[in-house]
Amino acid sequence: MKHELDISVRFCETDALGHVNNVSYFIYLEDARVKFFEMLGTSSDLSDWKFIVASIKCDFVGQGYFNRNLTVTTRVSKVGNKSFELEHNIFEKSTNRLIATGSVVMVYFNFDMQRSEPIPEVLRGQLNQFLTK
Secondary structure: OOEEEEEEOOHHHEOOOOEEOHHHHHHHHHHHHHHHHHHHOOOOOHHHOOEEEEEEEEEEOOOOEOOOEEEEEEEEEEEOOOEEEEEEEEEEOOOOEEEEEEEEEEEEEEOOOOEEOOOOHHHHHHHHHOEOO
């Protein structure tokens, strides 16, 4: 199973050549992650936020352009004791052409104690529903 988010490329997200700027892809990945967590029912209240990014990567496969619609898919590729990995694909919606892939390692984190903690069983079960190999 995967989560999908549609994004419309704004002018400010492009570079002088009219391509989606490489920084914008990381914003799209972040937006997809936040919407994925909201869909799982996790709190989006920053005083109760439980996740921290440990690693993030984006590979640019094709070119994206202003005023095009994109779809970002999110799936879980690994669930560990205190962390999990999400994988993203970004497609141009009208052609279904892959333009970027990304991955992020998320750590379940206690900000008050400033340390990682085991992923709660309820969240682990939700993540496992989106786990694909």
